[in-house]
Amino acid sequence: MTLPRTFHEAKAALASGEFTVKAMTAAALAQARAKADLNIFLETFDDSALAKAAEVDAKIAAGTAGPLAGAIISIKDNLCYAGHGVSASSRMLKGYVSPYSATVVERILAADAVIIGRTNCDEFAMGSSNETSAYGQVGNPLDPARVPGGSSGGAAASVAAGTCHIALASDTGGSIRQPASFCGVAGFKPTYGRVSRYGLIAFASSFDQVGPLAYDVEDLQAVQAVIAGPDDRDNTTSHRPFATADVPAKLRIGYYAQCLDVPGMDPEVRDRTLAEIDRLRAEGHSVVPVELAHADLFVPTYYILSTAEASSNLARFDGIRYGHRAKEAQGVEDTYRRSRSEGFGPEVQRRILLGTFVLSAGYYDAYYGQGMKVRRIIRDNTLETLAGLDLLLTPTCPSTAFLKGQISDPVTMYLQDIFTVQANLAGIPALSIPAGQHSNGMPFGIQLMAKPFEDERLLAAARRLFPC
Helix, strand or coil, X not given: CCCCXXXXXHXXXXXXXXXXXXXXXXXXXXXXXXXXXXXXXXXXXHHHHHHHHHHHHHHHHHCXXXXXXXXXXXXXXXXXXXXXXXXCCCHHHCCCECCCCCHXXXXXXXCCCEEEEEECCCHHHCCCCCXXXXXXXCCECCECCECCCCCCHXXXXXXXXXXXXXXXXXXXXXXXXXXXXXXXXXEEECCCCCECCCCECCCCCCCCEEEEEECCHHHHHHXXXXXXXXXXXXXXXXXXXXXXXXXXXXXXXXXXXXXXXXXXXXXXXXXXXXXXXXXXXXXXXXXXXXXXXXXXXXXXXXXXXXXXXXXXXXXXXXXXXXXXXXXXXXXXHHHHHHHHHHHXXXXXXXXXXXXXXXXXXXXCHHHHHXXXXXXXXXXXXXXXXXXXXXXXXXXXXXXXXXXXXXXXXXXXXXXXXXXXXXXXXXXXXXXXXXXXXXXXXCXXXXXXXXXXXXXXXXXXXXXXXXXX
């Protein structure tokens, strides 16, 4: 059998008796094996997935199934799942089995989703192409010679390749939205604090947020309703009530005109974005250009602050307490040095070094301190802009998926985040939805952003404005 493309299609098939959850799970695992050449999954959880599927079938028969019964879900390899491997796609955690589950994993399991495996990603979620994984690159299902985006490239590819209905991943500076754009699926980064980070292997704690990818917004809404909410184990989660999903008939939408003229902006992506703006106006929405203040500071501010947090978070992986330990090390200092040099790949080492530098004595005020001040200005400007709007619209990325190995310069790679980092710096919700197909055959997305904690309204508006 062929796995239904979306969760809502799968629910309809289950209700009609056409399929069982166990049959769909078996089909998903078979599809994952058939797409093994793309290197999407680092591991499939065949035994636990099939056992969970049988349990869900029994609950459906008894009328006690949860809201995600029938959903086949992959999880990024930085989300912990008790009794299962997790490595953050790094040699540092090779062979590590998690003793506990992330809150989001607990919640989707309690809602009767089936988790089929862990997806490949950039090492410790640091990358924009899924080329930094210690376990090999992921191929884009639409063109295996091209990257799927990063860091959640395996997550986006798992949906695009038809191996699951929904993928759970993390977004630190665009790591859900950019791969969604490159693979032709939808991806959502919630407001910071709306979803628990407990059990997410940290990259940059004040930026990281867990979110879903799926074929359409309806499936994003279904899983977001399950994973969102406060968690006593993560004191950054908010107890703020959920906003209503009532969306005005006519929306006020702002767009950054200068985004469409940045260096490297693909003409076809720009033209399609302008065409969508014209369409929205024709439908009666107010679509106005707004100023993008301090846009040239978004990427440098993000990389100064996120690498500083990474250097602190990754200090725990020292070869002493847990993680890779160099076999030939002599003494404590040599163990630290060798273990971290062997366990971390070049990109992770580069970011640790940069982060350590900006936090070091004599440079802290000049770099990290200034970065924090600029971040506050960016957030204030973003919220001021949104005060008179329902949504902000930008391209998700300046181009479509590029060829593997095409970008070798780290700074050029970092600029892949030019449109996505604003949402993480400001802590606001953001969504990438498929916008069209380039003449090269590859998809690209449009990004929508909204006020903090208007996640449900953003999803509802996106579903109305851009039906998949």
